[in-house]
Amino acid sequence: MAVFTRGFGGRRQREAEELPPGQYLADGFPVLSAGPTQYVDTDDWSFTITTETGERSTWSWQDLLAMPVEDVTVDIHCVTRWSKLETRWRGVPVDAFFEDVESTSEYVMAHSFGGYTTNLPLEDLLDGKAWVVFEYDDDPLTPEHGGPVRLLVPHLYFWKSAKWLSGFTMMPSDEPGFWEGFGYHNYGDPWREERYDGD
Ligand SMILES: Nc1nc2c(c(=O)[nH]1)N[C@H]1C(S)=C(S)[C@@H](COP(=O)(O)O)O[C@H]1N2
Numbered sequence: 566m567a568v569f570t571r572g573f574g575g576r577r578q579r580e581a582e583e584l585p586p587g588q589y590l591a592d593g594f595p596v597l598s599a600g601p602t603q604y605v606d607t608d609d610w611s612f613t614i615t616t617e618t619g620e621r622s623t624w625s626w627q628d629l630l631a632m633p634v635e636d637v638t639v640d641i642h643c644v645t646r647w648s649k650l651e652t653r654w655r656g657v658p659v660d661a662f663f664e665d666v667e668s669t670s671e672y673v674m675a676h677s678f679g680g681y682t683t684n685l686p687l688e689d690l691l692d693g694k695a696w697v698v699f700e701y702d703d704d705p706l707t708p709e710h711g712g713p714v715r716l717l718v719p720h721l722y723f724w725k726s727a728k729w730l731s732g733f734t735m736m737p738s739d740e741p742g743f744w745e746g747f748g749y750h751n752y753g754d755p756w757r758e759e760r761y762d763g764d
């Protein structure tokens with residue numbers, strides 16, 4: 566009981582002090598998708614990085630499971646103002662995919678099954694800042710939350726964490742993804758409240 570009370574107090578403390586500006590703590594785990602939920606079998610899933618020269622590297626579900634896996638506990642922040650603290654994921658750091666990819670491009674377009682896209686600087690995906698995840702809270706990632714595999718980029722607003730991830734295209738110059746083309750901020754740092762174009 567004492568442990569529970571202390572833990573709860575700690576969480577409340579975090580809520581007050583550690584939410585980015587304009588965010589509130591979500592109840593549960595909201596689902597936000599611009600289109601219909603995609604149902605992709607692990608047998609049909611693959612992830613392809615296409616470079617500026619057209620070179621392609623592809624990983625199957627089996628390839629993914631053979632890669633170095635990490636457990637990560639991170640806070641996530643949606644531009645619609647909900648945040649969730651200490652969410653638990655399992656996946657492969659994006660760095661591992663780039664070990665065998667040769668590219669001079671500094672920008673990445675993440676692609677999803679279903680057609681969603683979002684753009685990111687390559688450096689925001691590397692050095693342990695982003696993961697290709699397939700479990701949430703010790704269970705396989707559900708289709709609603711982007712399973713079998715989604716991108717996780719917790720230091721940016723959650724629209725950058727593409728659900729139903731299918732690939733990266735390397736871009737020599739930056740281009741807007743889906744929401745970025747509809748007026749969302751190009752970069753999306755929650756601590757600077759970069760919600761919309763011009764913020
Ligand atoms: N493919 C795809 N990925 C997506 C989206 C989407 O519509 N399609 N929505 C984004 C937005 S705006 C948010 S807040 C999160 C929501 O993830 P969740 O439904 O798991 O909470 O997914 C992001 N990734």
Ligand SMILES: [Mo]
Pocket residue numbers: 597643644645723724
């Ligand atoms: Mo969002």
